[in-house]
Amino acid sequence: MIASSRPLVAGTTLRERYEIERVLGNGGSSIVYLARDLAKENSEEDNYVALKELHTDNRQEQRHFAFEGRVLKKLKHLSLPRIYDVYEDEEQQSSFLVMEYIEGSNLETLRRQQPDQRFTLDEVLRLMQPIIDATIYLHHQQPAIIHRDIKPSNIIIMTHQQRAVLIDFGIAKEFEVDATTSALRHCTPGYGAPEQYGNLSTDVHTDIYALAATCYCLLTGSLPVDAFERAATIVSKRIDPLKPAHTLVPEIPPHVSQALERAMEISMEERFDSVEDFWSAISQTPEATTGRKKTPGTVQAARKQRRRRIIQLTTVSAVILLLGIILAVGSMANAFQSPQSVHPTVAAQSTHTAAKPHPTATASATAPYPHLTTAYRGTLSNLSKQATGTMTLTNVQQQQQQISGHFTGINRAGNFTGVVDASNHILITISASAQQPPLFFEGVVRSDGNLVGDYCNQDGAGQCVGNYGLWSLSPTP
Template sequence: MLQEQQALPVGATIQDPSGERYIIETLLGQGGFSAVYLIRTRRSKQEYYALKEIIDPDSEERNHLTFEASLLQRLSHRSLPKVYQVFEDTSLNRTYMLMDYVQGRDLEQLRRDQPEKRFSLALALTLLTPIVDALTYLHTQETPIIHRDIKPSNIIVPQGSGETVLVDFGLAKEYVEDKTTSVFRFGTPGYASPEQYGQGTNLRTDIYALGATLYTLLTGKVPTDALTRTVGQHLRDPLEPAHQICPQVSINVSKVIEKAMSIRVKDRYASVEEFWQALSIAAMQPEIDPISKALTHKQPVLTEQDIQVLTNSRKQVDVKKVISQPQPQSSKKLARAHVYVDGKNHLQQRILFGLLALILVGVAVELVLMSTVWRQQPPAATNTQQTQGNNYYGPDPNRPPPPDGDHHGGPCDPPTAAPPEYISGALMSSCYSGNLHHLGLALNKTAFQLQTIRQTPDGNISGQFHTAGQAGPFKGTITTAGAVNITVTLTSGEIMKLTCHTYIGGNLAGGNFATYTDATEKVKEDYGDWTADIERDNNH
C-alpha cells in the first residue's frame, strides 16, 4: 500500500548513510511527488544546504535522480551548482539529493519586480553571459550534456557576489550523436522546444530555450509554446516578434532570437557560441529608423537603473527570514528509521537566532573598523610619480614595439591586450578605468584601473591593478564567450578576486569582486560589484 504523498514537516531530521544528520528548516518548493527543503547540519547549525526529495519514486525516477547527481558531481563550473550525494530512505520510499543552497533571487522574480516586467538588452546580456559560458562548458564535454529546462526561474543571481547560476538539472540528459535521446517530461511550456514534445533532443534544444529566455527578459512576455506553434505552422507563426512587442528591441536582435527559436532544429544556430556571437553583432549593428529613415545606433549600455537592479538583487538576505515564512505542516506523524521529528527544534531555533544576533553585532563592529582602516590608506600616486618610481607605468622591456614603431611605453600602448595575429575569440583592451562599489564595507565607490594588460591566444591574461592606496599585479583568464576571472595580489598582502565579462564595445560589465585577508581566501573582508570602460592613452 502506497504511503500518503506529503512533504516532511519542519523540524524533521534526515540522516544520510554516513550518519550525518540534517534538520529541515523550511520547505523551499513542492510539486506533486517532489519537494526541495532548506536544511542545516545538526552539528554546526550554520551549514545550510538544499535537499531535493522524490516521494515514492518509481525505478525510472530513482534512476534519473541518481543520474542527475552523478552528472553534477563530475562537473566543475562557477555557474553550475555543487552536488554532494544521493541517498535513500527505504522505510519511507524516498530518494534525496544533497546540494549547495544557492541563496539569491531568480531572473523571473527580478523581472516581475521591474516596472515594465522586463530588462534592458544590456542587463539581459550581463545576466545571461555566465549562463552561455556554462552551457558552452556542458555542450563541449566529452559526452555533451543538454540541460533541457533553461528558463528565467532556473537562473539565480547569488546574493553578495558571484555570477548567475544555472540550477535544476531535473531534465538533463547526456547526448549521443545519431541516437535518439528519449523524453519522459516535456519541460516548461514557452521554453521547451518542439522536439521535447516527442522527438529526440540535441544540443540545439538548449539554444531554443536560451532564445526563449532572452525573449521573455526583453519583452516581459512568455513566448507562445512550441506545441501551439507547431500545430499552426501551416499558417502564420503565432510567435510575435520581440521588436513588435517591445520597440526598444531592435529588429536585428529580434531576428537573431527568431532564428534561435526556429521550429525546425536545423534552422537554429549550430552552437550556443554562434548564437551569442550573432546576438552581439546584432546589438551593435545600425538600423534604419522607420520614421526618419536615418541610420540609428542602439548599442546597449548598462544604465544607472540597470546597475541598481544588479545591486539590489545581490543584497544579503537573512536566512532567518526564509525560515520564518509560513510553511505547510504535515498532519501525520511519520514512522521511520532515519527520518524523525525533533520536538526541541523550536527552542533550539530561538537559541540559534540569539547567537546569530550576537555574531552579527560583532561582524558590524569589525566592518566599521575595517572601513576606517580603508579610508585611512594613503592616496594613490599621480601618473607622473608612478612613471618615475615603478614599472606599472614605465616601459615594458618584454613587450615588442608596435609594427609602426610609434610607441612611448605607456600602460595603454599598444591599445589591445592581445598580439596582432590574435584574431578570434573574446579580446581585451590594454587599459580599463572603472569603479568598485563596496557593498561589504559600505564605502560607496572607489575608482580603479586595470593597466598594462596582456592576453595570450590560449586565454591567459595578466596586468596591473591600481586603486586608492592599493596596487598589485593580477593574473587571470578570459573564455571564448568573454567571461573574465582575475586574481589580484595587493601590496597589503590581501587577495582580490574579480569576475566579469567583456561587453559589446569592449567594456567590462556584470562584474563582482571579493577581497580576502590572504591567499587562503578564508576570511572575506569586502565584496561588491564593479564595471570598467576602456581607457585610452592620452598620448594617442
C-alpha cells in the same frame, strides 16, 4: 508511483547529519528542502544545503535520479549548483540529492518587478552571460549534458554575490547519439522546443531554443508563443504567430530580434549550431552576426520557399504529414535548401542523423513504410484537464502510407484517417462532429512497435485549441 506526498516535518534529521528546516518547493514526486548540515556547524563554511527528495517506489525513476546526481556531481562551474552527495534512505523510501543552497531571487520574479516587466538589452546581456557560460560548459562535457528546462524561473541571482546560477537539473540528460527521449511532461510551455513534444530526440539545439526564449521574455516582457501552437499555425495558416521581438519593443536592435527568431526556429537544423554562435549574434554588432552557417538572406529565402511549399499542399494528409516532419526532425531545411547550407558538425552531433535518413521526397518514395497492426490500446493523458484515460485504435487498415480505422478515447468515438512516413512518423486525424472539433494526433512508431506522441483539438483553421496532451499505445493481440 508516488508512495506519499507528505513532506518531511521541520526538525527531522537524515543520516544523523541533515536537519530539515523548511520546504523550499515541490512538484510531482520531488520536494526540495532547506536543511542544515550538522557536520559543518562548527566550521567557517555555510552549513545550509538544499536537499532534493525523490519520493517514489518506481525503480526506474530512482535509477534515473541517482544517475542524474552522479552526472551533476562531476560538474564544477560558478554558475551551476554544487552537488555534495547522493544517497537512498530505505526508512523514508526516498532518494536524496544534497546540493548547494542558492539564496536569491529568480529572474522571472525580478523581471516582473521591472518597469514594463522587462529588462534592457544591456541588462539581459549582463544577467545571462554567466548562464551562457554554464550552458557552454555543459555542452562541452563528454558526452554533452543537455539541461532541457532553461527558463527565467530556473535562473537564480544570488543575494550576496549577485551571481546568476542555473538550477533545476530534474530533466538534465547526457546526450548520446541515437538516444531518444520523451519529455513533454517536463516541457515548459513557451520555453520548450518543439522536439520536446512527444517521443522525439533532443540535443544542444534544444537548449539554444530555450536560451533564446528566455532572452525573448526578458527583453519583451512577453512569454513566447508555445512551440506546439506555432507549428500547428505555420501549417494551417501559413504564418508563424511568434512576433519578432523588435515589433514588441522597438528599442531592441533588429539584429538581436533576428538572432532570437533563428534560435527559435521550429526546425532544429535552422537554429544556430552552438550556444557560442547564438550569443555572438546577440551580443555583437549586426555585421558580426552573418554567420558561418547561413546568411540572413539564405534563412529568409528558405522561409519563403517553405511558405510557398505549404501553400501547394492542399490535401489534409499532406498538411498533417508536413507538421509531423516539422516537429520530428526539422527536415524541411534539408528538403528545401542545398546540402551545403547545413553545418558539417550537425551530422556528427545530431541524434537524428545517425539513426535514420531525413524523409526527403526520394526517401519517402523508395523506403518501406512502418507496418501497423490491426489494433492498439493504451493511455491518453489530457494535460489541459490533468486527467488520464484509455485510448484505442481498432480495425486499423493500411495502404502504404495511408491508414484508417476506428478511434475511442476521452469520451469520444469515431473513424480516423492518417499517414505514416518512411521515418516512422505517424499522424492521425479524427473528423469533427456536430458537437466536437477534430482531433489531431502526432507521434512516432517506435522500434518496439508501440505508438507514442501528442495530440490536440483543432479549430476550423487547423489551429490547436482546447484539449491537448500525450498518448501512448501498444499493439493488442
